[in-house]
Amino acid sequence: MGSVSYFVCPAEGIKLRSDRDAVDLIGEAQGFDWIAIPVERLDPDFFRLKTGVAGAMLQKFVTYGRRVVIVGDISRYVDESASLRDFVVEANRGGHILFVPAFEDLAGETACPTGS
DSSP, X not given: OOOOOEEEOOSSSSXXXXXXXXXXXXXXXXXXXXXXEEGGGBOGGGGOGGGSHHHHHHHHHHHTTOEEEEESOOHHHHHHOHHHHHHHHHHHHHSSEXXXXXXXXXXXXXXXXXOO
C-alpha cells in the first residue's frame, strides 16, 4: 500500500465560500490524493448548512472525483447544529469527505503538505 499525498490549503488567505472557490482549489491540487482545508480558511457560512455554502462547495469535489478533508476544531459549530453534527457523521462514513480535528488524526497516512 503506497503513501497518500495531501494538498494542504494554507490557513491564511481569502475565505473559501463558493463552488467557484472549490473548483479553483481542485485545479491547484492536481496530482494529490486528498485536498486538506483548514477550518480557518472556510467562511463561517460553510458550517451553517441552511446557507448552502457547504453543499455547493462539497458537491464540486464529489463531481470532480476529488477527496477532501476539513481539518480543525468545528465543535462550536456542531454544538449549535444537530443537522451539521449528523452531516459530519455521515460524511466521515463515506470516505470522500472527512472532518478531522487535526491533521495527525489521519492515522497511518503519509502527509505531503503543500499548497498555496
